Every structure is written in structure tokens, then in C-alpha cells.
Amino acid sequence: MKLSDIRREYIQGGLRRKDLMPNPFIQFEHWLQQAIDANISDPTAMTVATVDSDGQPFQRIVLLKGSGEDGFLFYTNLGSRKAQHIEHNNRVSLHFPWHMLERQVHITGRAQKLSAIENFKYFSSRPKESQLAAIASHQSSRISARGVLEGKFLELKQKFAKGEIPVPSFWGGYRVIPDSFEFWQGGEHRLHDRFLYTQSGGHWEIDRLAP
Template identity: 80%
Template sequence: MELEDIRREYIKGGLRRKDLLNDPIDQFNLWLQQAIDAKMMDPTAMTVATVDETGQPYQRIVLLKHCDQDGFVFYTNLGSRKAQHVEHNAKVSLHFPWHNLERQVNIIGVAEKLSTVENMKYFASRPKESQIAALASKQSSRISARGVLEGKFLELKQKFAKGEIPVPSFWGGYRIRPTSIEFWQGGEHRLHDRFLYSHEENQWDIDRLAP
């Protein structure tokens, strides 16, 4: 089969303006809970897109760790490539692909660093192995072999076998404050339903977009 022949119909049902909540964060949390209830694999996985100093875009998948009226939160190594991009250009986009529900959510916003208290609170809630991995890995740096990383992990695991692991100074989180959020629902005959929430003058305006 040729790639251009691979297609399917979207039959999960449409999306109408009357179905939408007035606040996009409430609408997002509703869809996220439905993705969780549907037992989708990695429902909190999202693509984070950033741009480097030359204008080259990059994408990677991270996990959403919190969402409220202030924005969308994820954690990373503050020396990573994505963090370096944000330092230069705080405008980012997020994308949630919930294929089984024939839904997507696209978010455009501005990244800001979390406070030390927020970082410490979340780091302490992580499994110990995840804490050690954060300490062992200098994210995005070049390494000669996987064995180097595994050796560092084992060394730190022994070092902190009986003690608490300190929050690395190079580790923390970002909150993406949204300026627009688009909800996409697949429709028959490629007549998809798209609604865009735009933040204007301290309120959210809702527009239907052509598919």
C-alpha cells in the first residue's frame, strides 16, 4: 500500500459550540479526564515545541505534571536544549494527540520558570530512581556510551542508598501560560471541528475554525 492510500474516517462524533465550556482550562481538564478514563496510553504526554536562536524549531515529548488556571506545568533539566531555547525565546507551543478519541489540543503560550518551592515539592514526590536519574544525566549533552550514564546512575544510587537526594540546582519546571488553546475533534469526510480560544483583554473569546 502506498502512503497516500492510508486513510480512515473519523467517526467518534462532532463537536459543537454548545458542547464547549466557557473556560478553556476547564474544557481541557474535561478532555484530559476523558482520555484517562478511556485508558489511553500516556494521556499526559505532550509535544513541546521551541525555537533556537537561528529560528530552527525543535520538538520533543514530555509529560504534563499539573494544569490549572495559571497554565500547564512540566519539569526538565534546566541545562537541556529546550531550556536553552526558552531562555532565548519563551514563546512555545504544546500539542496533545489523543488519537483513540480522534482529538487534538494545541496550545500556544509563554514559558516561565517555577519557584524553588514548587520544584522542591515535586522533586520530593518523585520515585527515588527518578530523582537519581535527574542527578545523573546532563540532559542533551553528548556522551560516549550508555554505560557512562548507567555507571553514574549506579554510583549515585549507592551514594544516596540511605539518605535523601538533594534537588539538583540544574533541575526544575516551567509553567506555560496560554495565550490560545485550540480543540480539534475529527469529523466525517474530513469536516473536522476546530474551536480556538483566544485570550483577549482578560477574557477568552471562542471562534470556530475551518478544518
Template identity: 75%
Template sequence: MELSDIRREYIRGGLRRKDLLDDPIEQFNLWLQQAIDAKLTDPTAMTVATVDETGQPYQRIVLLKNVDQHGFVFYTNLGSRKAKHLENNSKISLHFPWHPLERQVHITGTVEKLSAMENMKYFTSRPKDSQIAAIASHQSSRISARGILEGKFLELKQKFAKGEIPMPSFWGGFRIVPNSVEFWQGGEHRLHDRFIYTHDKDERWDIDRLAP
């Protein structure tokens, strides 16, 4: 079969303006809960797009760890490629692909680093093996073999077998403060429904329908 022949019809129903909540965070939380209730695999997985100093975009998948009226939060190694990109360019894009529900959410915004207290609170809540992995892996650095990484992990696991694991200084979180949030619902005949929330001059949210 040719790739160009692969297609399907979107039949789960449309999205109308009257169905939307006035606040995009509340609307996102509604859709996220529905994705969780539908038992989707990794409903909090999101594509994070950043841009390097030459203008080259990069994407990777990370997990959303919190969302509230202040923004969307994820954690990473602060020496990673995405963190370095964000140091030079705070603009970011997020994408949630909830394919079984024929839905997508796309968010644009800017990032701010979380406080040391926020980082510590989440780090200490993680499973011990995840804490150790954060120390063992210098994310995005080049390694010659997986065995090096596994050896470092086992070494640290033995070292901290009976004690608390200190939060590494090179690990922390980012909060994405949104300036636009778009909700996409698949529609028949490729007439998809798209609505975008953007801030007006008074920092209130405007809602516009976009052509598919």
C-alpha cells in the same frame, strides 16, 4: 501500500459550540479526564515545540505534571536544549494527540520558571530512582556510550542508598501561560471541528470556530 493511500474516516462524532465550556482550562481538564477514563496510553504526554536562536524549531515529548488556572507545568533539566531555547525565546507550543478519541489539543503561550519551593515540592514527591536519574543525566549533552550513564546512575544510587537526595540546581519546572487553546475533534469527510480560545482586550476568552 503507498503512504498516500493510508487514510481512515473519523466517526466518533463532532464538536459543537454548545458542547464547549466557557473556560479553556476547564474544557481541557474535561477532555483530559475523558482520555484518562478511556485508559489511553500516556494521556499526559505532550509534544513541546521550541525554537533556537537561528529560528530552527525543535519538538520533543514530555509529560504534563500539573494544570490549573495559572497554566500548564512540566519539569526538565535546566541545561537541556529546550530550556536553553526558552531562555532566549519564551514562546512555546504544546500538542496533545489523543488519537483513539479522534481529538487533539494545541496550546500556544509563554513560559515562566517555577519557584524553588514549587520545584522542591515536586522533586521530593518523585520516586527515588527518578530523582537519581535527574542528577545522573546532563540532558542533551553528548555521551560516548550508554554504559557511562548507567554507571553514573549506579554510583549515585549507592551514594544515596540511606539518605535523602538533594535536588540538583540544574533541574526545575516551567509553567506555560496560554494565549490560545485549540480543540480539534475529527469529523466525517475530513470536515473536522476546530474551536480556538483566545484572549480578548479585557483578558476574557473568545471562542471561534476554525475551518478544517
């Protein structure tokens, strides 16, 4: 079968203006909870898109670790490629692909570093192995073999076998403060439903977009 022949109909129902919450944060939480209740694999997985100093876009999948009207949280190595991009240009976009529900959410906004206290709280809540991995991996740097990474992990595991693991200075989180939200629901015959929320004068305006 040719790739161009692969297609399916979206039949799980449409999205109408009357179905939307006036507040996009509440609308997002509603859809996120439905994704969780549907037992979707990795419902908090999101694509984070950044742009480097040459204008080259990059995307990668990370996990959402907090959301609310103050923004959307994720954590990373502060020396990673994405962090370097954000240092140069803090405009980012987030994308949640909930294929099983025939839904997508796209968010644009600005990324801001979290405080040391916020970083400590989350780092301390992680499993010990995840804490060790954060220290062992200098994310995005070149390594000669996987064994180098595994050796560093085992070295750290022995070092901190009986003690608390300190938050590394090169690890932390970002809060993405949204400027826009787009909620997409698949529709029959490719007549998908798309609604865009944008801020205007202190409130959110909602516009329907053609598919």
C-alpha cells in the same frame, strides 16, 4: 501499500459550539479526564515545541505534571536544549494527541521558570530512581556510550543508598501560561471541527476554524 493510500474515517462524533465550556481551562480538564477514563496510553504526554536562536523549531514529548488556570507544568534539566531555547525565547506551544478519541488540543503561550519551592515539592514526590536519573543525566549533552550513563546512575545509587537526595541546581520546572487554545475533533469526510479560544479584554473569545 503506499503511504498516500493510508487513511481512515473519523467517526466518533463532532464538536459543536454548544458543547464547549466558556473557559478553555475547564474545557481542557474535561477532555483530559475523558482521555484518562478511556485508558489512553500516556494521556498526559504532550509535545513541547521551542525555537532556537537561529529560528529552527524543535519538538519533544514530555509529561504534563500539573494544570489549572495558572498554567501547565512540566519539569526538565535546566541545561537541556529545550531550556536553552526557552531562555532565548520563552514562546512555546504544547500539543496533546489523543488519537484514540480522535482529538487534539494545541496550546500556545509563554514559559516561566517555577520557584525553588515548587521544584522541591515535585522532586521530593518522585520515585528515588527518577531522582537519581535526573542527577545522572546531563540532558542533551553528548555521551560516548550508554554505559557511561548507567555507571553514573549506579554510583549515585550507592552514594545516596541511605540518605535523602538533594534537588540538583540544574533541574526544575516551567509553567506555560496560555495565550490560545485550539480544540480539534475529527469529523467524517475530513470535515473536522476546530475551535480556537483567544483572550480579548479579559475574557476568552471562541471562533470556529475551517478544517
